[in-house]
Amino acid sequence: MRKIQMVDLKSQYDKIAATVNASIQEVLDTTTYINGPQVHAFQKNLEEYLGVKHVIPCANGTDALQIAMMGLGLKPGDEVITADFTFAATVEVIALLQLTPVLVDVDLVNMNISIEAIKKAITPKTKAIVPVHLFGRAANMEAIMQIANEHNLYVIEDNAQAIGANCKFSDGTKKKAGTIGHVSSTSFFPSKNLGCYGDGGAIFTNDDELAHTIRGIVNHGMYVRYHHDVVGVNSRLDSIQAAVLNAKLPFLDQYGAARQDAARKYSAAFEGHPNIVAPTICDICDCHVFHQYTLRIINGDRDGLMQHLLDKGIPCAIYYPIPLHSQKAYLDPRYKEEDFPITNQLVKEVISLPMHTELDDEQIAYITNTVKEFFK
Numbered sequence: 001m002r003k004i005q006m007v008d009l010k011s012q013y014d015k016i017a018a019t020v021n022a023s024i025q026e027v028l029d030t031t032t033y034i035n036g037p038q039v040h041a042f043q044k045n046l047e048e049y050l051g052v053k054h055v056i057p058c059a060n061g062t063d064a065l066q067i068a069m070m071g072l073g074l075k076p077g078d079e080v081i082t083a084d085f086t087f088a089a090t091v092e093v094i095a096l097l098q099l100t101p102v103l104v105d106v107d108l109v110n111m112n113i114s115i116e117a118i119k120k121a122i123t124p125k126t127k128a129i130v131p132v133h134l135f136g137r138a139a140n141m142e143a144i145m146q147i148a149n150e151h152n153l154y155v156i157e158d159n160a161q162a163i164g165a166n167c168k169f170s171d172g173t174k175k176k177a178g179t180i181g182h183v184s185s186t187s188f189f190p191s192k193n194l195g196c197y198g199d200g201g202a203i204f205t206n207d208d209e210l211a212h213t214i215r216g217i218v219n220h221g222m223y224v225r226y227h228h229d230v231v232g233v234n235s236r237l238d239s240i241q242a243a244v245l246n247a248k249l250p251f252l253d254q255y256g257a258a259r260q261d262a263a264r265k266y267s268a269a270f271e272g273h274p275n276i277v278a279p280t281i282c283d284i285c286d287c288h289v290f291h292q293y294t295l296r297i298i299n300g301d302r303d304g305l306m307q308h309l310l311d312k313g314i315p316c317a318i319y320y321p322i323p324l325h326s327q328k329a330y331l332d333p334r335y336k337e338e339d340f341p342i343t344n345q346l347v348k349e350v351i352s353l354p355m356h357t358e359l360d361d362e363q364i365a366y367i368t369n370t371v372k373e374f375f376k
């Protein structure tokens, strides 16, 4: 059996090496390292893939979120509602901009921000909602946009984990995650579903004026060379990373299908198990692209299972072990433990199994058998 890895970037690279290498070589031959034609081409390619008017490439997914919020002109003291169960980058940029993060509980089934919790958290100071499409599964954007419209709030989608996923609406239409809110961010960190070979990120929006504002912000607040109209940042996707992404983007749907295929095999093996709640896979809508494949272990021995898997050579991880509302940097006297029953439960129950585009049946069978063996 091939060695099992949490993420297998080498096997993925080996299959597309000639294309990627040629794409990188072009940058080396032309020395257009910054803002080269590859960056512009990637922007166009991704706009077309997503069906969004504007893609603004930047240096990483954390910058993308921060720049999205700067572009909207949010002011210190504005309240921004986001999920308690996510990677810290989401809340970090809210705090960095001196906005007030308002963490709320999530849903037990899809692990995304709870619609009821959003409604309860809205105050006259609320200015924005930041749903995170966690683990690759689209949040309920229809309900979130409805709340936002009723209360005149901005929606910033953190799409770092779900590029390529679809959001479906009750009228039957589908749109790509990251193209529904007022503005969205994504990350091209190597292990993300569309990963480059270093750091990278992008901002998406359908709003022409906001896109113009953001293009200036990523470039030191310049709209005319050496005229600085607003305080900006320096955040660029370099041409070599854009070259990698241009080579990989045509494979994104195939990669998503490979992840879904592995997830389907995992979930079939765990179906009906008394101690395991496996993610469901919707066959028709592609609303989950499995950035992570995350189980809930409901017999109270998640940590025992983790040790068992590690002992048997199976990498696994806890995403995320501590709710954000309990993190030292984000403590707030307004938070009460009883407001976060689901996050407090999830941090004790979740475990993520190896998930990437190169898992084979032998590996999946070994992993699922080893998980089940633990409960015998």
Ligand SMILES: *Cc1c(COP(=O)(O)O)cnc(C)c1O
Binding pocket: 060, 061, 062, 063, 086, 087, 089, 090, 132, 158, 160, 161, 186, 187, 188, 189, 199, 200, 201
């Ligand atoms: C990875 C990630 C980010 C940050 O992306 P970087 O490119 O690492 O800065 C932000 N939000 C979520 C949910 C992520 O998973």
